[in-house]
Amino acid sequence: MTPLDCVEGKGLACVRGGRTVFRDVGFRLARGEALVVEGPNGSGKTSLLRLVAGLLPAASGTLWVSGGDIVIEEREERGKLIGWLGHHDAVKPQLTAAELLRFFARLQGTRAQSVTAALERVGLSCAADLPCQYLSAGQKKRLALARLKLCGRPLWLLDEPLAALDADGKSLLLTMMREHLATGGLALVATHDPIDLEAARLQLA
C-alpha cells in the first residue's frame, strides 16, 4: 500500500446543475483516522466523496493529499490512491464473482492470487464461480467490499457502505474498516445510518 499521511480539504464548495450543494467545507484526515460524513438526503455527501476522489471538480477551495514529502494536488493522480465503494456496485451480471475480482486486480495492478482469499473473507467463496446476476444485492455489496480490500488503496471512500448488508455483513464491514485504519489507512464514510465507529464526524447541512 502506498503510504499516505494526510488528506486535507479547505473551503470546499460544490455546484451541481447550477445549484450550490455545499460550501466552505473543510476537514483533515491523518493516518489511521476515519471521518464519518453525515447529513440528510441531498446535502452533498456523495458529491463530497466524488470531489475527494477527483471525479468531480471543486467549485472552489483546495484539497490535497500528502505522503512523505510528496504533495499531490492533481485530480487524476489523487485517484490512484483511492479505494472506492460507490452507491453502484460495478458488478457485471455476465461475469462470475471470481472473474470480476481477477479483472479488477489486473486493472489495478495487484496480485490476482489473493482473489480466493478475498472472496473467502467476505463469505462468498461458495459463489466464486456463479455469474453475478444470481447474487443478491447484499452479496454484490460483499463482492464490492472484497474488491475494495483486494485493490489495497490507502484512502477508502465509502458511500453508504451499510446499505443492503445484513447484520453479519455490517459487522464484517466494520471489522475490515478497523483493520484498514490499524494498518495506517484512511477512510471517509458517507452514511445516514448510525455507524459504530470511533471517528470524527462531519455534518453537512
Added chain:
Amino acid sequence: MSAFAALLARDIRLAARAGGSAMLALGFFAAVVTLLPLGIGSEARLLASIAAGVLWIAAVLANLLTLDRLFQADYEDGSLDLFALSPLSLEGIAGAKIMAHWLTTGLPLTILSPLLAVLLHLPAAAYPALLVSLLTGTPAISAIGAVATALTVTVRRGGLLLPLIVLPLLTPVVIFGAGTVLASIDGLQNGGIWFLAAFAGVTLPLSPFVAAAALRLNLSE
C-alpha cells in the same frame, strides 16, 4: 500494459457471453442482408449491383447497434468510476474498449461478409475488395462511434441520439467502402481503399483522446 490487456480481455469476454454484443451484431447483419432479396426480388443482376451498398450499410447499422452500450453499461453500474480511479488513463480505457469493440463486431462482420455476399450474387472478382474494404473501414466505425457514445454517455436513451451524430460522420466510409467494391466488379481500382485507409489512419489514433476528453467532461457533471 497489463491493465490495458485486462480491460480488453474483459470486454471481449462480455461480448462473447450470452446476451453479449458480438452475436447481436452478427445476427442483425445477417438478418438485414438475408431479408433484402425477400423484399426486392431475387433477380441476380439487380442484387449484384446493390450488393456492395447493402453489405456496407448493414455493417454500419450492425455496428451502431452495439456501440450504443460501449461506455453506457459501465457508466450506469459504476464501473466507469473505478476505471477513472485506476492506473490506466481514460485514454487507455477508451483505446482498449475501441479495440475490443472492433474485435467483437467489425472483425466478425468482415469474416461473415463473403458468405452473405453469395446470397446477393456479388461477382467473384469483388470478394477481395469487399474483405479489404471492410477490414480497413470497420475500425474507423468503432473509433468514430466510440467518440459519439462517450459524448452521450450520461444521456438517458442516448442510443437514439447516436445515429444522428455518427451517421453523417460515417458517410465517407460508406461512399468509399461501397465504391471500392463496386469498382472492383468491373476490374477497376478507384483508389477508394486508400481514402478508407487514410480515414482509419487519422480517426483511430485520435479517437481515444477525444473519447477520453468527452468522458472526463461527462464524469465531472
